[in-house]
Amino acid sequence: MTFRALIKRSVALTCAYYLHDDWRARRRLAAGRLESASGARHAGLDIAASLRYVERVYGDYLAYGGVTHFSGSVAEIGPGDSFAVALRILGAGAGHVHAIDRWVSRRDGEAQRRIYGALSERHGLGHLFEGVPAEETIKNLTYHAGQPAEAFFHDSGLRFDAILSRAVMEHLYDPLAALDGMARSLKPGGIMIHRIDLRDHGMFSGHHPLTLLTFSDGLHRRMTRGAGRPNRVLIDGYREWLQHSGLSGGITISRLAGVGEEQDPAPWQALDDSAKSRALECVRTIRPRLSGRFKAMADEDLAVAGLVLVARRNGG
Numbered sequence: 592m593t594f595r596a597l598i599k600r601s602v603a604l605t606c607a608y609y610l611h612d613d614w615r616a617r618r619r620l621a622a623g624r625l626e627s628a629s630g631a632r633h634a635g636l637d638i639a640a641s642l643r644y645v646e647r648v649y650g651d652y653l654a655y656g657g658v659t660h661f662s663g664s665v666a667e668i669g670p671g672d673s674f675a676v677a678l679r680i681l682g683a684g685a686g687h688v689h690a691i692d693r694w695v696s697r698r699d700g701e702a703q704r705r706i707y708g709a710l711s712e713r714h715g716l717g718h719l720f721e722g723v724p725a726e727e728t729i730k731n732l733t734y735h736a737g738q739p740a741e742a743f744f745h746d747s748g749l750r751f752d753a754i755l756s757r758a759v760m761e762h763l764y765d766p767l768a769a770l771d772g773m774a775r776s777l778k779p780g781g782i783m784i785h786r787i788d789l790r791d792h793g794m795f796s797g798h799h800p801l802t803l804l805t806f807s808d809g810l811h812r813r814m815t816r817g818a819g820r821p822n823r824v825l826i827d828g829y830r831e832w833l834q835h836s837g838l839s840g841g842i843t844i845s846r847l848a849g850v851g852e853e854q855d856p857a858p859w860q861a862l863d864d865s866a867k868s869r870a871l872e873c874v875r876t877i878r879p880r881l882s883g884r885f886k887a888m889a890d891e892d893l894a895v896a897g898l899v900l901v902a903r904r905n906g907g
């Protein structure tokens with residue numbers, strides 16, 4: 592057994608590892624070192640798989656928002672190692688995309704050039720590049736690297752017609768404060784769409800899927816905040832935020848605790864009964880070990896492991 596596997600077998604040792612790792616991540620950030628392995632989605636994908644991923648993410652945004660395209664000024668939070676989704680958004684008529692990221696994900700420049708080239712050919716996007724398709728030549732794209740969403744939407748003064756993210760909100764150290772900033776940054780008629788994965792991202796793989804909810808807030812914060820590991824804002828937090836946001840919108844469920852397969856985003860009542868039973872059983876088996884505020888939550892809320900939040904500012 593490897594040393595890593597040995598540590599992973601023990602929840603206490605795994606916590607000790609994350610405490611140390613988060614301390615190191617905070618030191619790197621303080622020194623201005625932004626490189627990160629997080630968000631390197633395309634590493635290890637061949638071009639066909641990369642293109643499928645990009646088209647899926649873009650298509651999901653349109654479907655969730657019930658729109659045919661995005662126009663005006665668009666913010667994509669946490670693009671990771673590729674601006675290919677931003678390119679699709681620009682290609683369909685948006686005027687400008689602002690890509691906002693707390694880190695700079697490691698990327699394979701050559702693989703990305705192939706993706707941009709293939710998308711350019713497939714969708715006739717040559718006019719969006721200043722020269723050969725590459726990250727540096729995409730027109731009307733601004734990369735705000737090293738900017739946490741929490742600060743960016745409060746400080747930038749920019750206004751947006753759409754604010755989009757996928758697999759990002761769960762990494763924010765204060766997602767509800769970031770949402771407040773986003774709500775203020777939305778133009779009348781503007782929309783925000785966030786697909787949020789509430790699982791522990793493998794932190795305690797091999798243990799109960801909700802192990803992350805058994806620790807005190809202080810311990811959780813010290814294991815996650817600097818490295819961008821999952822926060823513990825769950826569906827109840829997003830629901831309450833939406834109710835008080837002044838925006839209109841809704842939340843649908845895309846994953847259930849302890850259930851492998853994703854769900855087509857839908858309200859709780861419309862989800863598959865057997866998947867819901869499995870998720871509720873998963874919650875019941877850990878309930879006695881949950882920490883403070885999670886104990887007070889309804890089983891149905893704890894059973895939600897992924898969601899899509901869509902909110903619009905009326906007018907426009």
Ligand SMILES: C[S@@+](CC[C@H](N)C(=O)[O-])C[C@H]1O[C@@H](n2cnc3c(N)ncnc32)[C@H](O)[C@@H]1O
Nearest residue numbers: 630632669670671692693694739740758762763
């Ligand atoms: C799991 S990756 C998702 C990448 C991409 N959206 C995708 O679907 O493949 C999470 C991204 O969020 C970024 N991120 C994490 N915390 C952030 C924050 N506080 N503000 C802005 N971006 C953040 C990471 O650097 C990374 O690019």
